Amino acid sequence: MQLIEDLKSLKEVIWYNPNYRCFDEVKDDLPVSLEDVLDAEARLKRFAPYIKKVFPEVVDGIIESKIDEIPKMKKNIEESYNTHISGRLLVKRDDSLPIAGSIKARGGIYEVLKHAEGLAIANGLLKLDDNYEILADEKLIKFFSNYTIQVGSTGNLGLSIGTISAKVGFKVIVHMSSDAKRWKKDMLRGRGVTVVEYPEDYSKAVEEGRALSDKDPNSHFIDDENSKDLFMGYAVGSMRVKKQLEDMGILVDEKHKLAVYLPCGVGGGPGGVAYGLKLMYGDNVECYFAEPTHSPAMLLGLATGKHDKISVEDIGLDNKTEADGLAVGRPSSFVGHIMEKLLSGCFTIEDEKLYKFLKALYVEENIFLEPSAFAGFLGPVFTGDKYKDENTIHMCWATGGSLVPEESRREFLSR
Ligand SMILES: *Cc1c(COP(=O)(O)O)cnc(C)c1O
Numbered sequence: 001m002q003l004i005e006d007l008k009s010l011k012e013v014i015w016y017n018p019n020y021r022c023f024d025e026v027k028d029d030l031p032v033s034l035e036d037v038l039d040a041e042a043r044l045k046r047f048a049p050y051i052k053k054v055f056p057e058v059v060d061g062i063i064e065s066k067i068d069e070i071p072k073m074k075k076n077i078e079e080s081y082n083t084h085i086s087g088r089l090l091v092k093r094d095d096s097l098p099i100a101g102s103i104k105a106r107g108g109i110y111e112v113l114k115h116a117e118g119l120a121i122a123n124g125l126l127k128l129d130d131n132y133e134i135l136a137d138e139k140l141i142k143f144f145s146n147y148t149i150q151v152g153s154t155g156n157l158g159l160s161i162g163t164i165s166a167k168v169g170f171k172v173i174v175h176m177s178s179d180a181k182r183w184k185k186d187m188l189r190g191r192g193v194t195v196v197e198y199p200e201d202y203s204k205a206v207e208e209g210r211a212l213s214d215k216d217p218n219s220h221f222i223d224d225e226n227s228k229d230l231f232m233g234y235a236v237g238s239m240r241v242k243k244q245l246e247d248m249g250i251l252v253d254e255k256h257k258l259a260v261y262l263p264c265g266v267g268g269g270p271g272g273v274a275y276g277l278k279l280m281y282g283d284n285v286e287c288y289f290a291e292p293t294h295s296p297a298m299l300l301g302l303a304t305g306k307h308d309k310i311s312v313e314d315i316g317l318d319n320k321t322e323a324d325g326l327a328v329g330r331p332s333s334f335v336g337h338i339m340e341k342l343l344s345g346c347f348t349i350e351d352e353k354l355y356k357f358l359k360a361l362y363v364e365e366n367i368f369l370e371p372s373a374f375a376g377f378l379g380p381v382f383t384g385d386k387y388k389d390e391n392t393i394h395m396c397w398a399t400g401g402s403l404v405p406e407e408s409r410r411e412f413l414s415r
Pocket residue numbers: 102103104156157263264265266267268269270325326370372373399400
């Protein structure tokens with residue numbers, strides 16, 4: 001297969017999904033539904049008074065980010081790549097999500113809160129129609145301290161889950177892969193989280209975390225590779241995108257297609273977002289996943305149909321990338337199966353380009369993002385031949401950045 005040869009030689013590629021189908025043909029055969037997403041959205045509404053109480057910076061208790069239009073960056077990309085991007089270029093600012101500073105504030109926080117709600121209700125400490133502020137009472141915090149949350153992470157998921165779990169009162173253990181940045185581990189330890197470090201990659205951190213958690217009946221393992229709850233937390237964001245675009249006066253329909261470019265690691269974040277967008281816009285939105293040339297796990301899983309039965313190491317790649325949030329060698333099969341017919345395509349990007357985009361966005365639009373968040377920015381260049389209509393709306397999903405310390409920012413910008 002030519003594609004595999006290209007991946008092996010670390011060539012940047014775009015793969016258009018030959019199994020793509022109309023959303024109506026596919027939606028009833030999926031293990032997730034609109035009802036699931038609405039249920040998650042309602043749960044997050046119930047938690048809003050609690051979030052507002054314990055994180056006063058989240059003014060309305062709803063963890064959400066804005067959408068910006070970036071015309072200067074669009075021009076910069078057109079000039080750098082000697083190309084034309086038809087239509088408008090937007091960026092979804094999940095880098096600025098409160099509490100965790102990345103897209104993981106969606107899935108991670110949602111799953112921890114759902115778990116806390118379940119425990120409190122089962123033990124007669126909470127009712128659905130209570131004001132959830134009571135979860136911040138000393139009595140409840142003490143109750144939650146009998147339970148443990150564990151998770152395996154390349155950094156940001158640990159940051160999100162560690163922070164919210166410690167706030168709720170849970171004991172929390174984050175199993176970090178070798179890619180995880182020092183400052184993320186330090187920040188977590190400062191927040192009372194136990195961080196266990198592994199010299200190996202993400203899959204190993206997950207495996208060890210899962211095994212330890214399984215031995216403790218009071219421990220809940222947040223399974224990035226298989227979690228429907230995480231997926232739902234991400235999908236809720238897409239319900240809100242529709243309203244945000246409407247408020248910006250941006251219409252999405254057959255004549256105004258939305259193309260969305262999502263950085264992909266194990267797949268949960270981009271998968272949940274893409275699924276939610278499909279629920280909102282059906283065939284009028286087309287989603288693409290973006291991965292580093294050294295870690296094209298989802299592309300490999302989808303293109304071969306082997307999902308988690310194949311890893312990037314199996315084709316001789318090293319899974320070493322500066323995009324720490326995307327350093328995943330084996331994709332989620334749960335997400336891969338959902339995306340099989342919904343995803344329009346996947347593409348890869350060299351690490352070096354991540355830094356070029358990082359600098360350009362900072363200079364042109366005064367927006368700082370972490371390297372992983374730039375994987376999608378090559379999307380509009382790759383799809384230039386496909387979207388020739390000036391009504392096209394391109395949206396790059398910026399997945400993280402606001403918590404990056406000053407010292408690392410300077411280092412990233414000087415590369
Ligand atoms: C985790 C992460 C992603 C990808 O999410 P997955 O669920 O792992 O696919 C993208 N960007 C950043 C910054 C992340 O932390």
